Amino acid sequence: MKNLFRSISILIIVIILIFVQIQGRKMAYKKIVHLKDNLYEQGSLMLNKIKDVFGYRIFKLLEIPYLTEAKGDGITDDTSAMNKELSILGSKGGGVFKLGKRKIYLITSSLNVPSNVTINGNESTILAKIPLSTLIGTNVERRKAAINIIGEFTEQDYTSTAGEFIAQKPMALVETTIESNTTNKVILQKSSDAANLNVGDTVRLCLAWRIPRPVVSEYFKIASIKGTTITFTRNIMNRYDCSLDSVFRNLYNKDPDTSLPFNGINYPDMSTYAYFGLQKVKTVKNVQIKNLIIKKYNQPGYSVGNQGVYILGSENTLIQNVKFINCTLWNLDSQNTVEKNNQYIGDGLNTIPLSYVSNGSNLYYQFNNQYINQSISVEEGAVNSTIFNPLIKCGGEIPIWIVNYVSNIKVKSGELVSQDSTCVIIEKTFGNITVEDINAYGNASCISIKPHVLTGFRTNLKVKNNNLSAMQTTVITLTAGKSLGTVVGEIRDNILLNGDVICDDWSKFHDLKVINYTK
Numbered sequence: 001m002k003n004l005f006r007s008i009s010i011l012i013i014v015i016i017l018i019f020v021q022i023q024g025r026k027m028a029y030k031k032i033v034h035l036k037d038n039l040y041e042q043g044s045l046m047l048n049k050i051k052d053v054f055g056y057r058i059f060k061l062l063e064i065p066y067l068t069e070a071k072g073d074g075i076t077d078d079t080s081a082m083n084k085e086l087s088i089l090g091s092k093g094g095g096v097f098k099l100g101k102r103k104i105y106l107i108t109s110s111l112n113v114p115s116n117v118t119i120n121g122n123e124s125t126i127l128a129k130i131p132l133s134t135l136i137g138t139n140v141e142r143r144k145a146a147i148n149i150i151g152e153f154t155e156q157d158y159t160s161t162a163g164e165f166i167a168q169k170p171m172a173l174v175e176t177t178i179e180s181n182t183t184n185k186v187i188l189q190k191s192s193d194a195a196n197l198n199v200g201d202t203v204r205l206c207l208a209w210r211i212p213r214p215v216v217s218e219y220f221k222i223a224s225i226k227g228t229t230i231t232f233t234r235n236i237m238n239r240y241d242c243s244l245d246s247v248f249r250n251l252y253n254k255d256p257d258t259s260l261p262f263n264g265i266n267y268p269d270m271s272t273y274a275y276f277g278l279q280k281v282k283t284v285k286n287v288q289i290k291n292l293i294i295k296k297y298n299q300p301g302y303s304v305g306n307q308g309v310y311i312l313g314s315e316n317t318l319i320q321n322v323k324f325i326n327c328t329l330w331n332l333d334s335q336n337t338v339e340k341n342n343q344y345i346g347d348g349l350n351t352i353p354l355s356y357v358s359n360g361s362n363l364y365y366q367f368n369n370q371y372i373n374q375s376i377s378v379e380e381g382a383v384n385s386t387i388f389n390p391l392i393k394c395g396g397e398i399p400i401w402i403v404n405y406v407s408n409i410k411v412k413s414g415e416l417v418s419q420d421s422t423c424v425i426i427e428k429t430f431g432n433i434t435v436e437d438i439n440a441y442g443n444a445s446c447i448s449i450k451p452h453v454l455t456g457f458r459t460n461l462k463v464k465n466n467n468l469s470a471m472q473t474t475v476i477t478l479t480a481g482k483s484l485g486t487v488v489g490e491i492r493d494n495i496l497l498n499g500d501v502i503c504d505d506w507s508k509f510h511d512l513k514v515i516n517y518t519k
Helices: 002-035 045-061 079-091 191-196 244-252
Strands: 073-077 095-098 104-107 117-120 125-128 146-149 158-161 164-167 174-178 185-188 202-210 213-226 229-235 275-290 293-296 307-312 317-325 328-331 338-340 343-345 352-357 360-366 376-379 383-388 391-394 400-418 424-442 447-451 458-464 467-471 476-478 486-492 501-503 511-515
Touching (some): 079 095, 079 104, 079 117
Parallel strands (some): 073 104, 095 117, 125 146, 293 328, 307 352, 360 383, 383 400, 391 400, 424 447, 424 458, 424 467, 447 476, 476 501, 486 511
Antiparallel strands (some): 158 164, 174 185, 174 275, 202 213, 338 343
16 A cells, blocks of 8 residues: 555656646747747847757757847847857758848848858848858848848959959059050159059050049050050950050040140040050959849938949959849839839839949849849940840839940840830940840830940941830930941841831941831
8 A cells, every 4th residue: 555655646746747847848938939039139148048958959849040149220230149150050050040030130241151051031131231242152041031232332442352352452543655656555654653563464544634533444464564664465355456546546536646745635625635544453353143132221320322232343443254143133212113014113213223333344134034123234344244134124214224435235135114214225335236135115215325425436236126116205216426436237127116216317327227127
């Protein structure tokens, strides 16, 4: 009887202990669940205690993610706290790093995301005050978080080394003269400037009427340096021969006047004299940005300018081979949409989520059927630039605008929607221009071509196989203006419905064939 009573007592005690343990775990689990929305502010110390009590396996079994000590208020720098927790999760075998729901995390330096860790944005926003390349490869679950790039990075010059952008201090623009009108040599005005140059360097030779502002720039490779005499091998842009005087003679339709200061030439329509300047530049090649979500974020206190992504080549950086692949670009200011012909159009704010600016070549945009609310801008000295497969829907903004010293342009295979503005504007350009296989919708003219006013070169133009029948007004506009050059090529196999091909001066387009278009 005693043994039975003892056994029953032990059993009751065991049951009570099990009940207490279960209740304790239930209460702890409730606390964990309750803390899920609050723990982001409280930090991860309590989580560590919970892991100590229940063990990592139970913790992982409950699918409670690692939660960061980061404030998530959009003001406090969260980089260090996030990197700490990312490191812990990576060392524990990886998993999903889940941010606080609908919070704003501020990142000012690189996120060190282990390869076995994925960030679940949880409808939060990452505000990044860093170059884009520091986020490339970050495993952010797309469509679950916004990566907002803060700032325009206009004060930095980037070069690419193993996928990273590195700031470079530009060499000052120095004064030079042309040795003669038949060679590709210049003479530095100061012997000390030669110390900063080396054979093989890429340099920018510009015509300017005052330092540091250039009127036009050309890029050359240095072949030799003898004292203050610099000899160049070739024109980087490959537009014409590298004889320096011929560059500017062709451009301005006149010879350099050696009687002017610094052997410069009289800049047309300017009362001041010009001179030549030389500047060492850095070349950036093969920059690739993939699978990135970018949203403009206009929270008070942050100045994001007009661009969500803004790569600035500037006058002292030459950018070549830039690709944006499978990037989704949104604009949080463009929440209101207008439905027109079953096409959703942005609200027309003057914002450009993707902008490529200044001095580059081989530019590609590939969005893989993702739509953009605003436009693409290619400006200031780009060469061999391709906008491929554009799928752009705008309100009052121009979907594609290519302007200023840009040559060898191709806009191909895509859909453009503009409610109030021209779909494609290509102006102040020279070289080869191709616009083909575009479907355009809108209320204004579709394609506007304006060769550069100063070019003495022939522009080869092709506008072909474009379906422009949905445009409501004038379709293709050619404007010669004061251009010194001529345009050759063809406008053919385009489908027009409203409007026509019009030109302000056909004498400048006399070698251009306008054939076989349907109305």
